[in-house]
Amino acid sequence: MAENKPPIVDIANLSKAYRRGDQIIPVLRDISFTIAEGEFLALMGPSGSGKSTLLNLIAGIDKADDGIIRIGGVDITRLPEAELAHWRGGNVGFIFQFYNLLPVLTAFENVELPLLLTRLSRRERRMHVEAVLRMVNLADRMDHYPSQLSGGQQQRVAIARAVITDPAILVADEPTGDLDRTSAEEILFLMDRLVHELGKTIIMVTHDPRAAGKAHVVRHLEKGILTA
């Protein structure tokens, strides 16, 4: 577990509400906490507690109504949309419940996607992608399309895509939610390796106690409030 390191994520007084017609529905209420670098944090709570909303705000794909989110010292709540998109591309890796791979691209091409926005040459991109696919044990599947891969393999491709740019944090929204037990174990093992071997900071939303069991810290959200 990561100890005595400065927090890589610093959240203070974060609030978010959604509007449904005339109704305002608060989703997050005055959330404050920190995440240390190299920490594996699991966010748990009942449906509608605001877990995914909190994850989206940390990832920079949604805007808070109030409060501050600092990641790696950068207050992302103050960044304009274009800058936020650029920051996101280089600092956040996403792992989705349903993998969200582009079905018309091969595993190699899906993993290569984030690198297309960098200045790396084609050869350099190829080297990076092959290295990452080897890391997730899919070097022999790089020319396969998502439809030719199992659920677990697709999630490993998604993880490869998430880490290819060496982001500051990885956010995972129910990464094992669509997987059978064996595949889920493989994914959790891989995420564990990312934390222990590469020192990645992972923030994971999950309902799965087994997944939460892999985390260093488990926090609970209930009706938009951190209870633990």
Place this chain on the structure above:
Amino acid sequence: MFILKLIIRNAFRHKLRSILTIVGVAIAVLAFGLLRTLVGLWYLGAENASATRLVTRNAISLVFSLPISYKERIRQVPGVQGVSWGNWFGGIYIDEKHFFANYAVDPKTYLDLYPEFVLPPDQKKNFFLDRKGCIVGRKLADLYGWKVGDLITLKGTIFPGQWEFVLRGIYKGAEKSTEERVLLFHWDYLNETLRKTVARRADQAGFYMIGVAKPELAAQVSADVDAIFKNSLAETLTETEKAFHMSFISMTEAIMVAIQIVSYMVIVIIMVVAANTMAMTARERIVEYATMKTLGFGLFHIGGAICGESLLISGLGGVLGALLSFPAARWIEVELAQFFPSFSLSPLTIMLELAAALMVGAVAAIFPTWRGATIRVAEGLRRIG
């Protein structure tokens, strides 16, 4: 190149949908091109009219004739280089389905005014010498398999009876657009027969053709000719050949306008269908666009992928439609020759077909591009069901 790869692969992700859309665009483009060509052909006669030929007819109506004595007085008008005369015969070959234009004309003066009717000298000479002789255009001869020397019988309608002619020549048009589905025979043959059968109809010309030295003289010569016969029993109306053709066209202008509107509506309809297809496609891919946005891709990439896919599909439809236009036009020219002696596509029509297809693609991409570009990432990633 990534965008191009994405465009091509996305375009054929749903093969059946893409193929049907391409075929739909192709058919719409084909219909647009053929209708445009039809409208163009309608005005072709007027456009190909000679600028140095005038037509004189009875001012009341083309139904009424003019005395043959007018020819010498017309010949005296300054600026007139040649005068010919004739009658619309309106004879039927076999039955009404085998319609083609047939005229009784003064052969020598008429062919002098129509140099675009190219006739071998021996055939021309034989035609001049044989009062029962006739000449036909090449397309008409090919249609019925006529050869020089054949006997052709027309059933008279305006001038009743069975009229027999010996084919003395087959002319070729000097231009591709020259009419080659006409039969011409001696006016004297018609007139002599009328003197014996219906004398009161003899010595009458249905129209006069006048050749002028320069196009600039057309207006003055027309006025001078009509002035000669003003206040006579058969006043004349002289106009350019183009105006004469346009007077027929104007009777059917409403139909032509309607056809033009239909041709544009066809494009609008396929535009709506293509827009619906692209909208459905974009809706299915919202999560993918949101994912691309989370990875840092912006409007250029997402919009480019959507627009590119729409333009590729519609472009392929346009090319297919344009390619199909050629055999379709050829089929019309062969199978419907009696109505469309020439049915060829102009380069402008082909360009317009392709432009229409691209416009369909561009318009169809508007809403999906806007949706893909403006979707909030968090909203796009949320799944339903």
